[in-house]
Amino acid sequence: MSALLEITDLNVHFATPDGDVHAVKNASLSISESECLGIVGESGSGKSQLFLAAFGLLAGNGRASGSVKYRGREILGAPTPQLNTLRGSAVTMIFQDPLTSLTPHMKIGAQIMEALVLHRNVSREEARIRAREMLDYVRIPESAQRMRQYPHELSGGMRQRVMIAMATITGPDLIIADEPTTALDVTVQAQILEILRSLKQDRKTAIALVSHDMGVIAGLADRVQVMRYGEIVESGPVDDVFYAPRHDYTRMLLDAIPKAGEMPAPVTAVGAPLLTVDDLQVSFPVKEKGLFGKTRTLRAVDGISFTLHQGETLGVVGESGCGKSTLARAVLQLLPKTGGRVVWLGRDLDTATQNDIRKLRQDFQIVFQDPLASLDPRMPVGVSIAEPLKALEPHLTGETVRERARGIMQRVGLDPAWINRYPHELSGGQNQRVGLARAMIVNPQMLVCDEAVSALDVSIQAQIVALIRDLQAETRMSLIFISHDLSVVRRLSHRVMVLYLGRVVEMAPSEALYADPRHPYTRALLSAVLTPDPRAERARKRELLTGDLPSPLDPKAQLSFLASKLDQPGYRPKLIEVAPGHFAAEHD
Amino acid sequence: MSQNLSAALPELKGRSQWVDARARLLRNRAAMASIVILGIIVFLAMFAPLLSPYAYDEVNYDLISCAPGWWPFEAMCTAPGNIFGTDAIGRDIFVRVLYGARVSLAVGLVATIVSLVIGVLYGATAGYLGGRIDDLMMRVVDVLYSLPFIFFVIILMVVFDRNFILLFVAIGAVEWLTMARIVRGQTLSIKQKEFIEAARAAGVGPFSIITRHVIPNVVGPVVVYVTLTVPTVILMESFLSFLGLGIQEPLTSWGVLISDGADQMETAPWMLLFPALFMAVTLFCFNFIGDGLRDAMDPKDR
Numbered sequence: 001m002s003a004l005l006e007i008t009d010l011n012v013h014f015a016t017p018d019g020d021v022h023a024v025k026n027a028s029l030s031i032s033e034s035e036c037l038g039i040v041g042e043s044g045s046g047k048s049q050l051f052l053a054a055f056g057l058l059a060g061n062g063r064a065s066g067s068v069k070y071r072g073r074e075i076l077g078a079p080t081p082q083l084n085t086l087r088g089s090a091v092t093m094i095f096q097d098p099l100t101s102l103t104p105h106m107k108i109g110a111q112i113m114e115a116l117v118l119h120r121n122v123s124r125e126e127a128r129i130r131a132r133e134m135l136d137y138v139r140i141p142e143s144a145q146r147m148r149q150y151p152h153e154l155s156g157g158m159r160q161r162v163m164i165a166m167a168t169i170t171g172p173d174l175i176i177a178d179e180p181t182t183a184l185d186v187t188v189q190a191q192i193l194e195i196l197r198s199l200k201q202d203r204k205t206a207i208a209l210v211s212h213d214m215g216v217i218a219g220l221a222d223r224v225q226v227m228r229y230g231e232i233v234e235s236g237p238v239d240d241v242f243y244a245p246r247h248d249y250t251r252m253l254l255d256a257i258p259k260a261g262e263m264p265a266p267v268t269a270v271g272a273p274l275l276t277v278d279d280l281q282v283s284f285p286v287k288e289k290g291l292f293g294k295t296r297t298l299r300a301v302d303g304i305s306f307t308l309h310q311g312e313t314l315g316v317v318g319e320s321g322c323g324k325s326t327l328a329r330a331v332l333q334l335l336p337k338t339g340g341r342v343v344w345l346g347r348d349l350d351t352a353t354q355n356d357i358r359k360l361r362q363d364f365q366i367v368f369q370d371p372l373a374s375l376d377p378r379m380p381v382g383v384s385i386a387e388p389l390k391a392l393e394p395h396l397t398g399e400t401v402r403e404r405a406r407g408i409m410q411r412v413g414l415d416p417a418w419i420n421r422y423p424h425e426l427s428g429g430q431n432q433r434v435g436l437a438r439a440m441i442v443n444p445q446m447l448v449c450d451e452a453v454s455a456l457d458v459s460i461q462a463q464i465v466a467l468i469r470d471l472q473a474e475t476r477m478s479l480i481f482i483s484h485d486l487s488v489v490r491r492l493s494h495r496v497m498v499l500y501l502g503r504v505v506e507m508a509p510s511e512a513l514y515a516d517p518r519h520p521y522t523r524a525l526l527s528a529v530l531t532p533d534p535r536a537e538r539a540r541k542r543e544l545l546t547g548d549l550p551s552p553l554d555p556k557a558q559l560s561f562l563a564s565k566l567d568q569p570g571y572r573p574k575l576i577e578v579a580p581g582h583f584a585a586e587h588d
Numbered sequence: 589m590s591q592n593l594s595a596a597l598p599e600l601k602g603r604s605q606w607v608d609a610r611a612r613l614l615r616n617r618a619a620m621a622s623i624v625i626l627g628i629i630v631f632l633a634m635f636a637p638l639l640s641p642y643a644y645d646e647v648n649y650d651l652i653s654c655a656p657g658w659w660p661f662e663a664m665c666t667a668p669g670n671i672f673g674t675d676a677i678g679r680d681i682f683v684r685v686l687y688g689a690r691v692s693l694a695v696g697l698v699a700t701i702v703s704l705v706i707g708v709l710y711g712a713t714a715g716y717l718g719g720r721i722d723d724l725m726m727r728v729v730d731v732l733y734s735l736p737f738i739f740f741v742i743i744l745m746v747v748f749d750r751n752f753i754l755l756f757v758a759i760g761a762v763e764w765l766t767m768a769r770i771v772r773g774q775t776l777s778i779k780q781k782e783f784i785e786a787a788r789a790a791g792v793g794p795f796s797i798i799t800r801h802v803i804p805n806v807v808g809p810v811v812v813y814v815t816l817t818v819p820t821v822i823l824m825e826s827f828l829s830f831l832g833l834g835i836q837e838p839l840t841s842w843g844v845l846i847s848d849g850a851d852q853m854e855t856a857p858w859m860l861l862f863p864a865l866f867m868a869v870t871l872f873c874f875n876f877i878g879d880g881l882r883d884a885m886d887p888k889d890r
Contacts, residue, residue, distance in 0.1 A: 334789055361791035373782040378804045378887055380608065387800075388790035420608070422887040438790060 003030040003069075004173055004206050005054070005091075010066035010076075012046065012053045012230075023049045023062075025230040031174060034204035038221030038238065040214060040253065042457040043428075046230035047210050051176050055091065056083050089119035092167035096179035098159035102151040108135075109147030112166050119170050134165040138195050156320075157188035164195055174206045175199070181216060185319035185484060190528035193220060212457060214257055215530025218242060219537030226250045238534045256462040257487070257532050272346060273307035274446060274478050275331070280304045281339035282323070282330045286553065296553055300326040302502035303340070303572065308446065313472065313479040315493030315510065317486055317525065323502035324482045328448045331480070332366055333357050362392045365439035369451035371431035375423040381434045382419030385409065388442045404441055412437045412467060429460035433467070440471060446478045453488060465491055486529050490514055495581075498522045501550070501557055504575060508582035518584035520561050561587040612884040619880025622873035629689060629870060636686035642670070644687040645838035648678035653856045664855070673858040675848070684840050685863050691841035692867070695755060695825045696818045702760035704814055707767025712798050712806065714768070715775025726772065729765050737762055741833055755834055759821055770813055774806040807885045815878035819871045842867045 012024035024046040031037045041047040053064035054076065068076040070086060087093075092115075095101040103111060112134060113127040122130070128147075135143035138161040151159055160180060167175050177196065181189035197220055199205045211217055217224055218238065225235040226249065234247040245251045282301040287294075300323045308314050318324045329335040331342055333349060342349045344360065352360065365388070368374035375384050386405045389396065396404075406416040412433045423431050432452065439447055449468065453461040465488060472479055483489050489496055490510060497507040498521065506519040517523045531537060550557035558572055565571045565586075573586040613619055632639065653676050655661075657668030667674050672681035714725035741758045748754055778784065779802070787797050826843015828834035835841050842863050849860030 329785075332789060334785060358791050358793060361789065366786075366789045368782055368786055370782060374786040376783045376787070376801050376805070378885065379800075380887075387787065387792060391790060391792040391796065424888050435786075438786070442791075 004033050004035075004071060005208075006030040006067075006069040006072075007050070007054055008067040008069075010050065010053060010064060010068065012049050012058065013063045014059070015061045015063075023230050024053065024064075026066075027227075027230075027232050029225055029232065029235070031206050031208055033173065034200065034206055035223065036200055036207040036209055036221045038217035038224040039208065039210045039227060040212065040217055040224060041227035042212055042253075042459065044229075045227040047227045048178050050227075051093075051178065051208060051210065055087055055093075055176075056080065057087075085119075088115050089170045090172050091174045091176065092170065092172045094160070094163050094167050094175060094177040094180045096182050098156060098163050098183070099151060101163060102159060104151055106150075107147065108149055108151065108154070108162050111151075112147075112162065112169055115166055116169050130169060131165070134169045135162070137168070138162075138165045139191070140165075157184055157191065160184060160188075160192055161195065164192070164199075168199060168203070168205070171203070172205060174208065176208045176210070178210045179212070180209075182211070182213070186486070186528040187319060187524055189216070189530075193530075196220060213530065214242075214253060214458070214532035215537070218532050218534045219530060219540070221534075226253070242532060242534050252459060254532055256458040273309050274345060275308040276343040277307070277331060277340070278305050278343070279340040280327070280330055280337055280342065282326050282335060283338045298553055299502050301330060301337075302558075304499070304502070304504055305340075306497060306504075306507065308478050308480065310445070310478055311472070311476045312495070313481055313493045315489035315496040316480060316482040316499060317484065317489050317496060318499035319484055319525075321501075322499040324499050325450055326502075327499070328366065328450050328480065328482055332361075332364055332448060334366075359392065361388070362442045363444055364446040364448065365442065365444040366448040366450060367432070367435045367439050367452040370455055371428055371435050372423055374435055375431060377423055380420045380422060381414075381426065381431075382409075384423075385434060385437045385441055388438060392442055405437075408437045408441045411471075412440065413463075427460075428456055429464065432456060432460075432464055436464070436467065436471075440475075443475065444477060446480070447472075448480045448482070450482045451484070452481075454483060454485065461488065468492065486514075486525060498525065500560075500585075503558065503572065503585065504583070505561070505573075505585040505587075506583065507575070508579075508584075512579065512582050516579075516582075518578050518582070519587055521587075522584075561585070564588050608887065609881075609884040613880050616880040616883065618876040619884075622876040622880075625869060626873040626877070629866065629873075630693065633686050633689035633693060636683055636690075639686070640680060640683040642680035642683050644679065644683050644840070646679060648674065651678040652676060653852065653859070654678075655856070655858055659858065672862045673856070675859055676852065676856075679838075681845075681859060681862055684845060685842070685866055688840045688842045688845050688863060689866060689870075691835055691839065692822050692825065692843065693870070695759065695841070696822045696870075698756050699759040699763060699821045700814060700817045702756065703763035703767050703817060704810070706760070707764035708771050708803060708806070708810060709798075710764065711768035711771030711773075712775050712802050715772040716779055716794065716798050716802055718776075718779070722772070726769075729768055732761070733765050738831070741828060745833055750833070750836075752835075755825060755828065758828075759824055763817055763821060767810070767813060767817075770809055771806050774809055775802050778802055778805050804885060808882050811878045811882040811885075815875045818874045822867065822871075 007030070008028045010024055010027045011022070014021040014023055027050055029037065039047045039050070049058070049062070052058055053062065054068045056078070058064060064076060066076065067074060070091070075083065075086065109128065109131055112131040113124065116122055116127045116130060117124065132143050132147060135146060140146050140158060140161050146154070151162070154162065180196070181192050184192060193216065196207060200207055200220070207220070209217060209220055221238045223236065224238050224241040225232050226241065226247065227233065228249050234241060234245065234250045241250060242254065245254060280301055281299065281303055283297045283299045285295045286298045304327060306314065316324050316327065326335065330337045344363070349357065375381065382405055385408065386401050389401050389404060405419065409416045409419070414430065414433050414437065418426070423434070426434065453464050456464060468479070469492060479492065481489060481492050493510045495507065496510050496513045498505050498519065500521050506513065506517065506522045513522065514526065517526055550560055556566060556569060559566050562573050575583045575585055578584050651665065651667045651670070651674045654665040654667035654670065654674045655663030656671050656673040657666050659666060659673065670680045670682065672685065675681055675684070710725065714722045744754050744758055784797060784801055787801050792800070823843060825834055825841055826847055829841060829844050830847055835844060845863035846860060846867065849863060853860050
């Protein structure tokens with residue numbers, strides 16, 4: 001097999017105010033025709049810069065040296081016009097964020113046609129037909145109508161399909177997919193990977209798949225290269241790398257991925273529950289476009305009930321827009337609810353004044369998704385950590401507060417000497433430890449983790465999950481663990497609740513839910529979860545959901561899995577106890 | 589450097605953001621030099637009568653519009669004893685500039701600080717609380733904005749009699765409005781940030797959130813606007829004085845001196861040069877201090 005792309009000893013340097021950064025060190029790789037090469041690495045490993053450098057797309061302060069050959073022709077440092085005949089035509093790219101990589105003021109159709117008209121010299125009419133065919137190929141429904149829409153009118157998954165259509169329409173030899181599914185929900189991720197797989201099989205397109213997720217690579221790649229700190233530490237056929245990793249780092253990456261059977265010891269629910277949520281509803285008014293647009297009600301949380309006992313972990317799973325974060329905020333009284341009750345230790349929080357609730361915050365704390373955004377950039381982390389203590393126990397002396405801040409920092413694995421550091425001086429994982437320390441300093445009885453590990457690299461994710469587990473074992477606190485990632489939830493939760501458009505579709509003890517999912521949505525979610533097991537991934541038959549999540553404003557949306565009741569708009573599927581403690585919503 | 593040192597100490601004191609900000613300000617040479625120069629000007633203004641043998645209202649008809657003794661260019665007459673020369677009725681310009689500094693600096697600083705405090709608190713409160721309260725508070729601002737300034741000052745003077753304090757009140761009452769709008773706008777965007785929600789979830793009260801999280805984060809635009817306010821206020825005072833509503837002769841201010849000096853620019857340039865020089869240096873100092881403060885408040889800045 002001849003190499004399509006051959007990169008030898010590529011080095012990338014960036015000149016920054018802090019000195020020279022050697023982002024890619026002596027990287028060599030080759031991709032053959034119709035082959036899929038997976039590049040794995042955590043953030044900052046230089047995996048994206050490698051390809052940007054190869055095709056002359058480095059930022060202004062970057063320098064690349066070495067050799068990049070495309071079909072035997074040297075292209076590193078080639079003049080832009082020569083590269084332009086290659087880029088977008090024979091080699092195309094798909095980026096992580098499909099919103100920022102589409103031009104916002106151009107219609108979808110025009111953007112797809114652009115590459116074709118530019119590179120293949122076809123008439124506009126023919127280009128239009130080809131563009132529509134392409135949209136059909138990437139399974140965009142109502143393609144004729146979509147051609148006339150703007151990028152912001154499409155969902156993230158649809159936009160990523162448009163990106164793939166744009167990248168494929170010129171019939172390239174090589175597609176570079178840089179974290180193509182990272183910003184997407186699991187079910188949409190599965191659909192996108194399916195499209196990439198069919199590209200490789202039907203069209204014999206070579207794919208360079210860059211990802212931090214071993215699961216994404218496992219199902220698609222023929223060969224894998226593992227990158228760390230700009231160096232390729234291991235490379236080989238996918239089965240060898242996954243089943244017999246030679247480098248410690250690869251082993252660490254594989255071990256960090258949660259596996260089945262790692263469930264926490266069960267807790268026995270004794271006495272009255274700590275928290276009872278009864279038919280909780282939160283809705284937001286949504287104004288339609290235009291001067292006289294009607295105001296409609298978006299039911300973000302539409303009647304959710306659950307209880308939480310001491311020491312128990314409730315996992316909350318759902319895709320973006322299912323209301324899981326809204327639920328957390330309403331339970332914590334950070335958002336006003338529109339209906340239902342939240343009872344904390346037998347006390348209905350409706351009867352509590354704002355001041356009472358502020359005092360009650362000692363008992364329930366939250367850790368947010370984005371560790372950097374949830375810390376005040378102008379406060380040293382020590383001050384941030386001590387803040388809840390100062391607010392909730394103002395009688396403490398400064399010395400005691402500092403003592404406890406130091407203590408909790410040590411407990412979450414932060415060096416107490418970092419008390420004066422600022423959030424931007426710490427890494428994402430360290431900042432999340434700060435967030436955890438801030439929540440834990442007041443010894444809460446309940447901790448809500450809202451996607452607390454989603455923004456972190458897998459290895460860091462595993463550390464933080466382990467830390468949360470240890471803290472829970474020590475303090476016997478209850479946990480509401482919200483995530484879109486089913487495998488992480490499994491590691492921590494005693495019970496799991498699956499949300500779909502603001503309602504519970506299934507709630508069951510963790511073991512039962514993963515072993516015996518009853519609701520079709522849960523099954524689809526579970527089947528979309530990727531495992532770092534190439535053979536299983538290749539053999540896997542997926543229960544794919546088609547299309548997007550319906551709009552929550554659509555009154556029929558709730559009945560997606562209950563078509564027989566479609567003639568009764570406004571009907572809400574009921575939760576039925578299908579086994580002891582295992583509830584599933586009505587479905588067909 | 590300090591971090592390495594402190595890491596070695598077992599008992600580490602937490603620094604607040606203000607302590608860090610002060611350390612960064614002290615490292616800023618331009619800001620520190622400006623503070624020193626401004627300090628000298630303030631010192632001169634305070635001890636003006638001791639530094640000169642002349643009084644600010646001492647008229648000398650023998651020395652009318654005389655250049656200082658060292659004046660290198662041609663002049664009608666020279667007054668070797670008056671280092672900045674004399675004005676049209678023979679008063680010493682050096683001592684008048686220093687007396688003018690008292691008025692101008694007082695007006696400039698007091699009116700700016702008043703507008704800063706009211707504007708920032710008002711704007712941050714309106715922006716943070718939002719909803720009806722925000723609407724109501726900002727409509728009050730709109731109404732005050734629509735009052736014609738001169739008319740407002742004349743009414744104040746008529747009702748309360750002409751008074752130095754009224755000058756602060758009048759200028760402060762107008763200047764805080766823009767500040768409140770700027771701060772409110774910034775607050776609206778900061779309010780959406782996750783760290784504000786995190787603070788709420790941590791149990792921090794609304795007042796503490798405004799003072800600890802919102803205000804430090806709006807400091808950039810505020811400082812820029814303050815450095816623009818000081819000169820505006822100083823000029824506004826001279827305008828009011830020109831209309832006979834502010835400082836009255838023989839007391840003076842930089843604004844008055846500059847406008848008098850501008851009339852005689854061709855025959856007696858020193859009458860314009862020295863007050864203008866003092867004012868320019870002062871305004872430069874304020875600008876550098878403002879920049880220094882803004883940078884000092886931002887930990888990401890290097």
